[in-house]
Amino acid sequence: MESIILIVHILLALGIIGFVMLQQGKGADAGASFGGGASQTVFGSSGSGNFLSRSTAILATVFFITSLALAVYASQKAKSVTDLGIPSEEVIEKLEQDTPVVEEYAPSSDAPELDASVSDEPAVEKPAN
Numbered sequence: 001m002e003s004i005i006l007i008v009h010i011l012l013a014l015g016i017i018g019f020v021m022l023q024q025g026k027g028a029d030a031g032a033s034f035g036g037g038a039s040q041t042v043f044g045s046s047g048s049g050n051f052l053s054r055s056t057a058i059l060a061t062v063f064f065i066t067s068l069a070l071a072v073y074a075s076q077k078a079k080s081v082t083d084l085g086i087p088s089e090e091v092i093e094k095l096e097q098d099t100p101v102v103e104e105y106a107p108s109s110d111a112p113e114l115d116a117s118v119s120d121e122p123a124v125e126k127p128a129n
Contacts, residue, residue, distance in 0.1 A: 002073045009066040012059055019056040 087095075 002070070005066050005069050005073070009063065009070060012063040012066060016056060016059045016063060019052055019059060023052045023056070
């Protein structure tokens with residue numbers, strides 16, 4: 001259900017962007033008084049103001065409703081700290097008791113001794129003076 005609301009929410013956002021981009025600005029009416037623009041509208045000579053304004057308002061209302069629904073879902077998922085994956089103090093203590101302690105490595109007596117003169121660095125010859 002949450003994914004359906006999220007998809008609808010994204011589509012509504014794109015729809016609002018589209019309808020806002022189609023609307024004319026406040027200064028566009030001044031040019032229409034000189035005879036331009038009124039006959040070139042897709043929605044007739046009355047203009048597209050009513051249709052686009054109402055459509056944008058409806059889309060914005062549904063967008064706010066889906067925003068609230070998503071907020072409710074998110075708050076239900078994170079009701080307590082245990083829902084976030086953080087273990088409680090009891091669980092941490094239990095894990096500390098059950099975890100074996102690793103002792104420091106001590107070579108056994110039958111293991112061969114490493115030569116101290118052998119190193120990982122390449123040998124560099126010193127120039128003779």
